[in-house]
Amino acid sequence: MASKLLTLAIKNMFRSKTRLIATTGCCIISSLIVCFLLTAQYSLGRVMRSAGDSQNLVMMQKDRY
Amino acid sequence: MPIKLLMTSCQSASDIIAMHGVDKNTFRKFRNYDVPQEAVEAFRADRSGALVGNMIARRYGWKVGRNVVLQELDGISFNISGVFTTDGSADDFLILAGRRFLQEAVSEQGISNRVMIRLKPGADPDATARAIDAMPLAVKTVTQREETFMSASIDQLRDMVTISRIVIVVIIAVILIAMGNAISMTTLERTREFGILRTLGFRRGAILSMVLSEGAVQALVGAVVGCAIVQAIISANLLKSVSTCGVTITLTSGYAVWLTGVGVICLGGLLGSAAPAWRASRLEIVNAIAHEE
Numbered sequence: 001m002a003s004k005l006l007t008l009a010i011k012n013m014f015r016s017k018t019r020l021i022a023t024t025g026c027c028i029i030s031s032l033i034v035c036f037l038l039t040a041q042y043s044l045g046r047v048m049r050s051a052g053d054s055q056n057l058v059m060m061q062k063d064r065y
Numbered sequence: 066m067p068i069k070l071l072m073t074s075c076q077s078a079s080d081i082i083a084m085h086g087v088d089k090n091t092f093r094k095f096r097n098y099d100v101p102q103e104a105v106e107a108f109r110a111d112r113s114g115a116l117v118g119n120m121i122a123r124r125y126g127w128k129v130g131r132n133v134v135l136q137e138l139d140g141i142s143f144n145i146s147g148v149f150t151t152d153g154s155a156d157d158f159l160i161l162a163g164r165r166f167l168q169e170a171v172s173e174q175g176i177s178n179r180v181m182i183r184l185k186p187g188a189d190p191d192a193t194a195r196a197i198d199a200m201p202l203a204v205k206t207v208t209q210r211e212e213t214f215m216s217a218s219i220d221q222l223r224d225m226v227t228i229s230r231i232v233i234v235v236i237i238a239v240i241l242i243a244m245g246n247a248i249s250m251t252t253l254e255r256t257r258e259f260g261i262l263r264t265l266g267f268r269r270g271a272i273l274s275m276v277l278s279e280g281a282v283q284a285l286v287g288a289v290v291g292c293a294i295v296q297a298i299i300s301a302n303l304l305k306s307v308s309t310c311g312v313t314i315t316l317t318s319g320y321a322v323w324l325t326g327v328g329v330i331c332l333g334g335l336l337g338s339a340a341p342a343w344r345a346s347r348l349e350i351v352n353a354i355a356h357e358e
Contacts, residue, residue: 002274005271005274005275005278006278006282008275009275009276009278009279009282010279010282012251012255012275012279013279013282013283015251016251019247019250019251020283022243022247023243023244023247023283023287024283024286024287024290025287026239026240026243026244026287027240027243027244027283027284027286027287027288027291027330027333027334028287028290028291028294029291030236030239030240030287030291030330030333031287031288031289031290031291031292031295031326031327031330032291032294032295033232033236034233034236034291034326034329034330035291035292035295035318035322035323035326036295037229037232037233038229038233038318038322038325038326039295039299039316039317039318039322040225040226040229040316041226041229042317042318042319042321042322043314043315043316043317044223044226044314046317047215047314048212048215055183055184055186055188055190056095056096056181056182056183056184056210056211057181057182057184057190057193057194057197057208057209057210057211058179058180058181058182058208058209058210058211058214059179059180059181059182059197059206059207059208060178060179060180060206060207060208061204061205061206061207062204062205062206062207
């Protein structure tokens with residue numbers, strides 16, 4: 001039953017190709033942005049985890065950058 | 066271990082080159098550098114030798130044995146003794162050279178910018194930092210955990226993460242509207258068809274599932290294609306890193322990122338199509354069949 005419904009749903013999607021392209025395109029672009037932002041967050045988290053695992057201290061002169 | 070730090074201007078968010086002048090005999094105690102022993106031996110033997118992070122080596126196409134001149138860093142010239150990798154740290158974009166070599170190259174003999182301190186197992190980092198800062202040194206010092214130091218260095222990027230969370234919520238809202246609109250139009254056009262399906266014995270639940278699955282399938286296809294494009298961009302090195310002053314972060318992804326990305330988009334698709342799907346499943350047979358397009 002579920003596979004029949006899915007087949008029907010997919011067939012219905014192709015009724016209007018313009019609408020299909022517009023809706024899927026919107027999802028693709030949204031997914032691009034979301035995945036890029038998540039990748040940046042994940043990479044930042046990796047660096048922070050790596051620094052957090054270390055047993056190092058960093059000493060610098062005060063008020064000198 | 067005192068470190069002499071040299072880097073190009075941080076006005077630009079890309080192509081920042083940072084060199085760390087380190088003690089060639091002790092630098093490996095502070096980080097797990099994956100580098101062949103013969104490269105380390107060559108680094109120690111050559112006064113102008115340098116070990117370069119794998120990401121910066123890839124970016125500029127540097128190979129072992131090559132001589133590199135950095136015009137932007139006072140024309141410093143070094144020989145690449147080896148290429149190292151670290152496990153996810155920001156050091157993959159660093160160039161490690163001898164401290165004295167760097168100090169002499171910029172005529173700042175004996176001057177270092179920071180000191181790395183390796184704690185003994187079990188030592189309290191905060192107490193040790195306080196004790197160091199309380200020592201009667203010639204200059205006042207600030208000592209902090211590497212994590213805190215890194216956190217302060219990448220503060221600008223942390224703002225970006227906060228903004229990105231807001232952007233993700235906005236994107237979900239956009240998908241909700243787009244998907245809701247598309248599925249509403251589809252269901253409106255097919256009102257009579259739903260009436261006929263109900264006459265043929267399709268239950269309300271079946272119609273609801275059918276309309277919902279249309280939204281979910283479109284969102285899923287979009288999400289998978291979007292994720293594949295981002296992975297292709299990262300793999301092709303078109304988008305390699307994000308930089309802030311002194312710290313360059315390599316962009317890497319994992320299954321967690323892709324699953325979250327696909328999940329967020331699919332959730333948007335499902336929620337967006339929920340209202341029109343509910344309306345389609347609640348249609349009265351007589352009204353639906355009498356509906357004119």
